[in-house]
Amino acid sequence: MSEHEKSTRKKSMGAEKFHAFMKNKLAVAGAGLLIVMILLSALSPVIAPYGYDEQYYEEARQTPSLQHLAGTDELGRDIFSRILYGGRVSLTIGIISVGIGLLCGGSLGVLAAYYGGLAETAIMRIIDILMAIPSIILSISICAALGSGIVNTMIAVGISSIPTYARVFRSAVISEKSKEYIEASKAVGAGNARIILRHILPNSLAPVIVQASLGVAQAITTAASLSFIGLGIQPPNPEWGALLSGGRQYIRDYPHMVVYPGIAIMLTVLALNLIGDGLRDALDPRLKR
Numbered sequence: 001m002s003e004h005e006k007s008t009r010k011k012s013m014g015a016e017k018f019h020a021f022m023k024n025k026l027a028v029a030g031a032g033l034l035i036v037m038i039l040l041s042a043l044s045p046v047i048a049p050y051g052y053d054e055q056y057y058e059e060a061r062q063t064p065s066l067q068h069l070a071g072t073d074e075l076g077r078d079i080f081s082r083i084l085y086g087g088r089v090s091l092t093i094g095i096i097s098v099g100i101g102l103l104c105g106g107s108l109g110v111l112a113a114y115y116g117g118l119a120e121t122a123i124m125r126i127i128d129i130l131m132a133i134p135s136i137i138l139s140i141s142i143c144a145a146l147g148s149g150i151v152n153t154m155i156a157v158g159i160s161s162i163p164t165y166a167r168v169f170r171s172a173v174i175s176e177k178s179k180e181y182i183e184a185s186k187a188v189g190a191g192n193a194r195i196i197l198r199h200i201l202p203n204s205l206a207p208v209i210v211q212a213s214l215g216v217a218q219a220i221t222t223a224a225s226l227s228f229i230g231l232g233i234q235p236p237n238p239e240w241g242a243l244l245s246g247g248r249q250y251i252r253d254y255p256h257m258v259v260y261p262g263i264a265i266m267l268t269v270l271a272l273n274l275i276g277d278g279l280r281d282a283l284d285p286r287l288k289r
Contacts, residue, residue: 028277
């Protein structure tokens with residue numbers, strides 16, 4: 001098969017998977033919702049009616065109104081504006097944390113699956129130890145050791161996701177490396193690095209893409225949990241979990257202080273889960289009807 005035919009075949013397969021995804025109305029709705037959330041967060045300096053740290057003490061704890069669409073907090077800060085700005089922090093943490101997990105966990109999983117033997121045993125035993133610790137407990141431990149802050153939160157959430165991506169990559173590579181085209185590549189003298197990067201990885205990405213889309217949602221909720229207990233993002237930086245934590249003591253008298261940040265988290269996680277389900281259905285040939 002010529003390079004042109006291979007390229008044409010890949011494009012047709014990609015188009016087929018894209019159409020399969022687009023047929024899933026829930027997945028498309030999730031993608032649309034996520035795009036809206038990203039745009040609102042990215043354009044928050046333009047859209048937000050107030051700065052995230054602007055304080056108006058005379059307007060503290062106001063309920064939602066035309067002047068403050070989501071009300072104000074205990075310091076008179078506009079909650080709607082802080083939610084918009086907080087989306088930039090939460091989404092960034094989710095994406096970069098998944099990137100850390102993919103890079104580190106993926107590298108370990110690929111090396112373990114491809115080389116096998118003692119390397120696989122050593123790597124997977126370390127992964128098993130990390131898997132034995134609940135991800136939220138591991139994140140809390142890392143944050144407690146490193147300290148709070150955006151960077152440390154991303155590191156903590158990223159490290160806690162390494163075992164998941166290591167196992168996903170390992171399973172995908174083990175399935176792929178036993179196929180005939182890999183043996184043919186070895187027979188013509190292709191090096192290990194070329195085989196891994198050129199052949200195995202591109203054909204092992206389907207389950208990884210699905211896991212990554214779901215992983216962003218989990219990373220956002222984990223980061224929000226860390227901020228809620230005071231180990232994540234610290235005031236006055238806006239982050240959805242930190243907004244929930246700041247408003248929890250007023251939840252009986254001023255529920256709007258936690259309801260709207262909670263809705264933002266819920267909608268984003270829902271969108272990512274819908275996208276993940278749609279990608280799974282589109283990329284997994286066993287689910288074709």
